[in-house]
Amino acid sequence: MRAALAEAAAAAAHGDVPIGAVVVDATGAVVASAGNERELTGDPTAHAEVLALRRATAAAGSWRLDGHTLVVTLEPCTMCAGALVLARVERLVYAAEDPKAGAVGSLWDVVRDRRLNHRPEVVREVLADEAGALLRAFFAGHRPGAAGGSAKVVGGGVA
Ligand code: ZN
Numbered sequence: 001m002r003a004a005l006a007e008a009a010a011a012a013a014h015g016d017v018p019i020g021a022v023v024v025d026a027t028g029a030v031v032a033s034a035g036n037e038r039e040l041t042g043d044p045t046a047h048a049e050v051l052a053l054r055r056a057t058a059a060a061g062s063w064r065l066d067g068h069t070l071v072v073t074l075e076p077c078t079m080c081a082g083a084l085v086l087a088r089v090e091r092l093v094y095a096a097e098d099p100k101a102g103a104v105g106s107l108w109d110v111v112r113d114r115r116l117n118h119r120p121e122v123v124r125e126v127l128a129d130e131a132g133a134l135l136r137a138f139f140a141g142h143r144p145g146a147a148g149g150s151a152k153v154v155g156g157g158v159a
Contacts, residue, residue, distance in 0.1 A: 011035030095131030
């Protein structure tokens with residue numbers, strides 16, 4: 001999660017919402033990492049998780065990531081939750097909950113939907129405070145006056 005948080009901080013440097021992801025293989029080695037690049041690339045699908053999955057599958061030479069863990073700083077959205085199911089990721093670890101767009105329990109629960117043929121294990125709220133602080137600082141900087149008063153971790157429904 002530390003590596004994912006570093007990717008998140010790097011994303012903010014180019015104006016993207018600070019969300020980062022890494023993919024770890026069965027031995028514990030980081031095989032891919034990415035930050036959110038939606039603003040950088042103008043691509044609505046350039047979420048950290050999707051980019052990290054693409055890099056991990058390229059490195060693995062296969063679309064299947066059996067035995068791999070995706071670590072991300074924010075609860076995945078519907079697209080990313082769907083992508084990690086499609087990639088057969090074994091385990092998802094995330095930090096902050098996303099009450100506005102989360103698809104791992106907040107609004108939907110895509111990764112544990114019994115109608116799908118693969119359901120990754122989920123570990124939630126790992127270093128959530130740090131991930132939330134990055135997001136709050138980012139939105140405070142972009143929306144002056146909008147940061148105070150809320151206990152909610154995330155604004156924007158952005159990734
Ligand atoms: Zn996403």
